[in-house]
Amino acid sequence: xxxxxxxxxxxxxxxxxxxxxxxxxxxxxxxxxxxxxxxxxxxxxxxxxxxxxxxxxxxxxxxxxxxxxxxxxxxxxxxxxxxxxxxxxxxxxxxxxxxxxxxxxxxxxxxxxxxxxxxxxxxxxxxxxxxxxxxxxxxxxxxxxxxxxxxxxxxxxxxxxxxxxxxxxxxxxxxxxxxxxxxxxxxxxxxxxxxxxxxxxxxxxxxxxxxxxxxxxxxxxxxxxxxxxxxxxxxxxxxxxxx
Numbered sequence: 001x002x003x004x005x006x007x008x009x010x011x012x013x014x015x016x017x018x019x020x021x022x023x024x025x026x027x028x029x030x031x032x033x034x035x036x037x038x039x040x041x042x043x044x045x046x047x048x049x050x051x052x053x054x055x056x057x058x059x060x061x062x063x064x065x066x067x068x069x070x071x072x073x074x075x076x077x078x079x080x081x082x083x084x085x086x087x088x089x090x091x092x093x094x095x096x097x098x099x100x101x102x103x104x105x106x107x108x109x110x111x112x113x114x115x116x117x118x119x120x121x122x123x124x125x126x127x128x129x130x131x132x133x134x135x136x137x138x139x140x141x142x143x144x145x146x147x148x149x150x151x152x153x154x155x156x157x158x159x160x161x162x163x164x165x166x167x168x169x170x171x172x173x174x175x176x177x178x179x180x181x182x183x184x185x186x187x188x189x190x191x192x193x194x195x196x197x198x199x200x201x202x203x204x205x206x207x208x209x210x211x212x213x214x215x216x217x218x219x220x221x222x223x224x225x226x227x228x229x230x231x232x233x234x235x236x237x238x239x240x241x242x243x
Contacts, residue, residue: 017215018043025218027225035108038101045098046207049091053200056087060177063170078167085168088179089160091200095207096157099150102214109218110136124150143213149206156191159183168196
């Protein structure tokens, strides 16, 4: 079997706003070590969330094993439900981590802004309450305010960080998978997400839209400077371009 002698690594026509920022921010900003990691993590965490959602979809048929055990024995170990729930919970935490990485980048760039703290919770709260510095870009304020789902994602993430795996259950009439969490309360009752797969998809889309708005604005402020890019590997040799 012959190995492919050509590997193309430079494909800007396939890039989204995050990719553009990752590849060109160094011509404009000098980031701290934490912000450099965040510049890589913002997309990686988002992709992990999507991958985990897809894994959960593949695991759906396994829930029938628990249901059959319950019918035959009158009880079930719910091992498959537990595994499914664990994967679903990681979708939420990865999405939050992606948003947090974006916030770290913003904080690093605009750290001169009065009252801008190194906290995602406080950052969103300051913008929501109109308490951030006047020199903070209105485009970023509008992007944050267009994400009403953040507080729900924050609450879920906070509870998941310190709790056991919670429960998923298939509604036999609708076929939808519900998720319940005893540690999260709504109107005094435990949180129940009636269609957790739809919730995951909604949050994935919401985070994607938020990141698109954030990095579209950040990219508009990048200086037009040339940087070196690895454009491909040909017969074992790496080729660079100045772009």
